[in-house]
Amino acid sequence: MANRRSARAALALAALGSAQAAQAENAIYQGECNRAYQVQASSTIDKLVMHKKYRAVSLHRFGLDREKECDTDTVTHWTMTETSRSSSQVTFDVIMLDTLIADKPAPCERVKVWNDELYGNVTFTTKLEEKNAICEVFVQADWDMFDAGDPEWSSKFTNRVLMLNAGSMVVAASGPTANEYNSPIAITGVK
Amino acid sequence: MAAVRIAGAVLALSALATGQTAKAENAIYQGECSRAYQVHASNTVDKLLKYSTYKAASLQRFGTEKERQCDSDTLSVWTLKQTQRSTAEVNFAITLKDIFVAGNTAECQAPYVSSNSVYGTVRFTTKVEQQGELCEVYVLSEWVLNDPVDTKWIGDFTNRVVMLSHGSMVVASSAPSKGAHSTPIAITGVQ
Numbered sequence: 091m092a093n094r095r096s097a098r099a100a101l102a103l104a105a106l107g108s109a110q111a112a113q114a115e116n117a118i119y120q121g122e123c124n125r126a127y128q129v130q131a132s133s134t135i136d137k138l139v140m141h142k143k144y145r146a147v148s149l150h151r152f153g154l155d156r157e158k159e160c161d162t163d164t165v166t167h168w169t170m171t172e173t174s175r176s177s178s179q180v181t182f183d184v185i186m187l188d189t190l191i192a193d194k195p196a197p198c199e200r201v202k203v204w205n206d207e208l209y210g211n212v213t214f215t216t217k218l219e220e221k222n223a224i225c226e227v228f229v230q231a232d233w234d235m236f237d238a239g240d241p242e243w244s245s246k247f248t249n250r251v252l253m254l255n256a257g258s259m260v261v262a263a264s265g266p267t268a269n270e271y272n273s274p275i276a277i278t279g280v281k
Numbered sequence: 282m283a284a285v286r287i288a289g290a291v292l293a294l295s296a297l298a299t300g301q302t303a304k305a306e307n308a309i310y311q312g313e314c315s316r317a318y319q320v321h322a323s324n325t326v327d328k329l330l331k332y333s334t335y336k337a338a339s340l341q342r343f344g345t346e347k348e349r350q351c352d353s354d355t356l357s358v359w360t361l362k363q364t365q366r367s368t369a370e371v372n373f374a375i376t377l378k379d380i381f382v383a384g385n386t387a388e389c390q391a392p393y394v395s396s397n398s399v400y401g402t403v404r405f406t407t408k409v410e411q412q413g414e415l416c417e418v419y420v421l422s423e424w425v426l427n428d429p430v431d432t433k434w435i436g437d438f439t440n441r442v443v444m445l446s447h448g449s450m451v452v453a454s455s456a457p458s459k460g461a462h463s464t465p466i467a468i469t470g471v472q
Contacts, residue, residue, distance in 0.1 A: 145354060146340065147339060149338035163336065163358060165338055165358060167340070167354065169384075187382070189380055200394055201380060201393060252445070252451070254465060258456075258465055260451050262445045262446055263449060265448060266447070266471055271336060271469045271471050272469060273336065273338050273468060273469040274445060274468075276339060276340065278340065278462045279456070280342075280462050281457045281462070
């Protein structure tokens with residue numbers, strides 16, 4: 091069971107790790123490099139990732155036969171709790187819990203919680219990248235995840251974060267294939 | 282039960298309707314107006330929304346005492362099925378199902394799916410908007426939702442869409458308040 095869980099989790103995390111938002115939507119500034127350095131200096135990560143707690147959701151189908159038979163999606167519930175904060179980085183403990191929801195009748199289970207969780211941490215930083223004399227400032231998330239049901243499994247991945255208003259954030263996912271899809275991770279601050 | 286469900290839906294839709302992304306991240310083009318009209322003419326909405334089915338997820342807490350006691354969130358799974366497609370607009374029928382998950386598992390109910398679904402439609406179009414001397418081209422979504430259990434209830438909201446890579450999209454939500462939060466809607470295409 092743990093292996094199957096880990097395989098699913100690895101697929102989801104790989105999908106999230108390999109994706110980026112189109113164009114420069116994920117940059118908080120794009121333009122002249124001197125100005126970019128000013129933006130990075132003033133828009134420190136503790137101002138951008140302002141909440142101590144975040145909750146998030148993502149939706150996945152991993153391409154398993156069982157999913158097809160039952161029309162099952164996995165809804166992942168992410169809980170992020172701050173562990174450290176400075177002007178250079180903000181780190182959270184992360185817990186991921188999966189709930190499986192099926193559209194077909196019995197023997198398909200309408201709703202089922204996956205009884206083993208992924209846990210780990212994520213660190214947010216701001217980065218400045220130069221491309222052809224144009225500089226981008228963006229928020230980067232570095233994830234380091236483990237599986238409570240399989241101590242041999244771990245996954246590290248890094249991606250850019252799209253900052254929305256009011257402290258919401260989005261991490262893009264890769265494109266769908268014939269039997270698989272992954273929504274972006276939609277993240278909200280919690281007061 | 283239905284009253285709670287509907288009150289929750291009203292709050293969630295209200296949060297989505299008032300949310301916008303920061304700056305012009307939700308624009309697919311921002312710049313000189315004659316170019317904007319060219320971008321608008323060539324990037325028709327049927328090219329931007331290329332899938333006939335989309336799935337999405339969002340997460341809400343509405344601020345009820347029960348939610349606080351149970352540390353619970355509502356996870357919404359959205360299914361969008363295309364009903365009409367042209368260069369001017371793409372329309373989908375929506376089914377929205379809610380899953381209630383509690384963090385306080387010892388004292389509160391195990392995850393369950395709402396007994397009634399919300400149905401409706403969403404219409405996607407592209408728009409050009411002039412702001413000063415600059416023009417923006419963006420994707421607009423117009424949502425109409427209703428609840429068959431309470432025919433008096435209707436949820437309408439209009440919002441810009443953030444287009445991500447691979448046909449993924451995001452609809453922003455409003456800021457969290459004490460005890461209440463709402464993620465963006467994270468949307469993925471389905472092949």
